[in-house]
Amino acid sequence: MAKTIKKAAPKKVAKKAVKAAKAAPKKVAKKAAPKKVAKKAAPKKVAKKTARKPNAAFMAPLTPSATLAGVIGPKPLPRTEVIKKIWEYIKKNNLQDKVNKRMINADAKLKPLFGKDQISMFDLAKIVSKHVS
Numbered sequence: 001m002a003k004t005i006k007k008a009a010p011k012k013v014a015k016k017a018v019k020a021a022k023a024a025p026k027k028v029a030k031k032a033a034p035k036k037v038a039k040k041a042a043p044k045k046v047a048k049k050t051a052r053k054p055n056a057a058f059m060a061p062l063t064p065s066a067t068l069a070g071v072i073g074p075k076p077l078p079r080t081e082v083i084k085k086i087w088e089y090i091k092k093n094n095l096q097d098k099v100n101k102r103m104i105n106a107d108a109k110l111k112p113l114f115g116k117d118q119i120s121m122f123d124l125a126k127i128v129s130k131h132v133s
Helices: 008-028 066-072 079-092 110-114 121-130
Strands: 103-105 118-120
Touching: 066 079, 066 110, 079 121, 103 121, 118 121
Parallel strands: none
Antiparallel strands: 103 118
């Protein structure tokens, strides 16, 4: 029994360490630096819109072949007008496929032009280019 252990002293030190740890973050916390004022940007320049000029290649009148003339008429027309006239004919005669709207069904006038019973609308321009000069 010669040795006596004092346990009270370490508890006091531990309590002081806990209090110091709680107080430390308050001392360490810094105030946020004031925000710098951003310089105002110069007003953006608005580009002037110019009217688009049509491409001369699309506007050149083309003579339709005899097969194509049966659908759109014999007058020379620009390529864009030829496509419009064909679509008018397709809509007027209800030739667009009911299930797949991208497909065009051929009637008696369009079958010689298309070469088959049904084509895709994406093939229309390719077919027209074969029948104009």
